[in-house]
Amino acid sequence: MAIYLVGGAVRDQLLGLSVKEKDWVVVGATSEELLRQGYQQVGKDFPVFLHPKTKEEYALARLERKTAPGYAGFAFDSSPTVTLEEDLLRRDLTVNAIAQDSQGTIIDPYHGVDDLKKKILRHVSAAFIEDPVRILRLARFAARFATLGFTVAPKTNQLMQHMVQNGEINALVPERVWQEFHKALAEPTPTDFFTVLKNCNALSVVFPEFVKSYDQLIAHLNIYQKTNHDPLLRFSAIMQLLTIDQINSLGKRLAVPKDYLQYALLVKNNFNLLQTAHSTEAILKLFEQIDAFRRPERWQIFTDIGLLLSSSAAKQIALLNHLLAAARNISIAPFLEQGLQNKALGEAIRNARLAAVNEILTG
Numbered sequence: 001m002a003i004y005l006v007g008g009a010v011r012d013q014l015l016g017l018s019v020k021e022k023d024w025v026v027v028g029a030t031s032e033e034l035l036r037q038g039y040q041q042v043g044k045d046f047p048v049f050l051h052p053k054t055k056e057e058y059a060l061a062r063l064e065r066k067t068a069p070g071y072a073g074f075a076f077d078s079s080p081t082v083t084l085e086e087d088l089l090r091r092d093l094t095v096n097a098i099a100q101d102s103q104g105t106i107i108d109p110y111h112g113v114d115d116l117k118k119k120i121l122r123h124v125s126a127a128f129i130e131d132p133v134r135i136l137r138l139a140r141f142a143a144r145f146a147t148l149g150f151t152v153a154p155k156t157n158q159l160m161q162h163m164v165q166n167g168e169i170n171a172l173v174p175e176r177v178w179q180e181f182h183k184a185l186a187e188p189t190p191t192d193f194f195t196v197l198k199n200c201n202a203l204s205v206v207f208p209e210f211v212k213s214y215d216q217l218i219a220h221l222n223i224y225q226k227t228n229h230d231p232l233l234r235f236s237a238i239m240q241l242l243t244i245d246q247i248n249s250l251g252k253r254l255a256v257p258k259d260y261l262q263y264a265l266l267v268k269n270n271f272n273l274l275q276t277a278h279s280t281e282a283i284l285k286l287f288e289q290i291d292a293f294r295r296p297e298r299w300q301i302f303t304d305i306g307l308l309l310s311s312s313a314a315k316q317i318a319l320l321n322h323l324l325a326a327a328r329n330i331s332i333a334p335f336l337e338q339g340l341q342n343k344a345l346g347e348a349i350r351n352a353r354l355a356a357v358n359e360i361l362t363g
Contacts, residue, residue, distance in 0.1 A: 001029040003058070004084055004099040004107065011095050014106075014116055015148070024051075024058040025087055025099065028080045031060065046076040061087035064127075085109045089125055092134045093141065097124045121145070122153035132169045135160050136180035136206070139196035143187035152196060160200035169205050174255045177206060181254070185231035191221045209246045216241050224308050232260060232301070237308045239264035240271065266290065266298070267305050274306050274320075275313060280358040283323055284350070292324055299324065326360055327353040 009022045026034065031047045038052035047060040060078040063086055084099055084107060091097040094112040101107065110124050121141055128134055138160070142152060163169050184193035194210065194217060197203040204211050217238060224237050235256075239247050247268060251261040270289055277286045292299035303317045330352045332345075340348050 001033065002027045002084075002101070004101055006088070006099045007091070007096050010098045010100050010106070011112070011116065013100075014098070014113065022056050024056060025061050025084065026058050027061045027082070027084050027087070029060060030080055031078075034058065034060075047078050062090070063087075064090045064130075090127065091124055092128060092131075092137055094122050094124050119145075119149045119151065120153050121150055121156065123156045123159055126159070128156070129159050129163050129166075129168060132163060132172045133176050133180070135163060135169060135197070135200065135202055136172070136177065139193045140180050140184040140187065142196045143184045143190050143193040146189045146192040152199070157196075157200050160202065164201045164205060169202055172206065174253060178254045178256060182231055182235075185234045186229055188229075189225055190234065191218050191225065194218065194221070207250070209242050209250050213241045228304070228308055230304075232263060233305050233308055235260050236264045236267050236301075236305045240268060240309060244268055263298075263301055263305065266302060267309075270302070271306060271309060274303075275310070275316060277320075280354055280361060283320065283357055283361075284327070284354055286320075287324055287327065287353075293328060323357045323360055326356040330356060 004025050004027065005022060006025045007023045009019045012019050031041065031049075034047075034049050035041065039049035039058060040052070041047060041049050042057075043049075043059070046062055049058045050056070051058055061082040061084060062076045062078040063082055065075045065077070088097040088099060088107075088109060094110045094115045096112070097108075097110045098112040099107040106113065115122050121138055123134075138152065138156070142150065181193075184190050187193070194203065194207070194214070197206055198214060203214065210217050220238060220241065221234070224234050228234065239250075242250070244265065247261070247264050250256065251264075270286060273282065273286045273289070277283045287293065287299070290299050290302050303321070306313050306317060330349060332349060335345055335348045335352075338348075
């Protein structure tokens with residue numbers, strides 16, 4: 001039995017980047033052997049195990065055979081006779097098909113180290129076309145490594161175009177699209193995620209809502225990605241290029257998490273008011289629509305997104321934060337002492353908040 005460090009950990013180590021997680025491949029072993037040594041099996045489709053102490057993932061070396069369209073359309077062979085080279089051959093990119101043995105020796109049968117030096121994202125083999133998720137993964141890696149000078153190999157782009165033409169990309173499942181999209185939004189240049197998809201003609205399939213607004217999307221992301229890496233804020237900001245119907249359509253199609261969709265729509269419905277609310281009533285209405293008194297975190301995220309959308313909104317947001325603090329300082333105790341309840345209590349509190357806001361605006 002031999003164990004090798006593989007994939008992203010080796011790649012990032014060679015690039016001089018910090019290694020966030022380690023994946024291991026076990027050659028010449030069976031599931032039963034690993035279980036006897038205390039490993040815990042977690043993989044359902046193929047044997048993946050957690051180390052008894054480190055809890056890092058160890059996978060048996062395996063071969064893949066395409067049996068049906070899509071990400072799940074594979075049969076696997078994880079017998080002890082599968083070699084390291086055979087396991088690395090099934091991987092997506094050469095830079096992810098590098099291994100390291102226990103002595104620190106690099107095993108690089110598909111010239112991934114050379115591609116790291118040349119800064120090229122290149123497919124390992126023609127089997128790349130068998131898994132449509134690889135288009136999204138490559139686009140995400142472009143978003144991560146473009147700042148280091150990495151580009152997509154022309155022949156790899158041609159393979160992706162073929163995957164779009166032959167309909168393989170239509171087998172993508174919503175959960176995997178969202179997973180890769182979400183990760184890409186946290187990368188240094190998510191613009192490159194969308195650019196890669198456009199260059200291989202996948203944008204109209206994966207994100208049809210952005211086809212007409214692509215130039216605006218890239219222009220806006222070029223601004224957003226310089227100031228904030230929060231994927232929630234970036235998602236909510238770029239959704240403002242779409243209509244409410246388009247936001248809802250994308251959210252439903254990709255099974256976007258509820259909080260992401262909620263903030264995108266919250267900003268879509270109220271951003272104009274953020275910029276134009278100058279009267280006492282309009283300002284209090286904005287606070288109420290965001291639910292700023294009961295859920296201050298919503299107001300914080302809303303204004304953070306507002307700053308992403310418009311740097312000129314900074315002065316208005318600073319004023320609104322000051323007014324919100326004054327309105328929040330209104331105590332409910334005096335009204336309870338007066339015996340006010342229900343609707344009367346709510347009206348009294350609201351009037352007091354209006355007065356607090358108005359005092360600052362007119363003071």
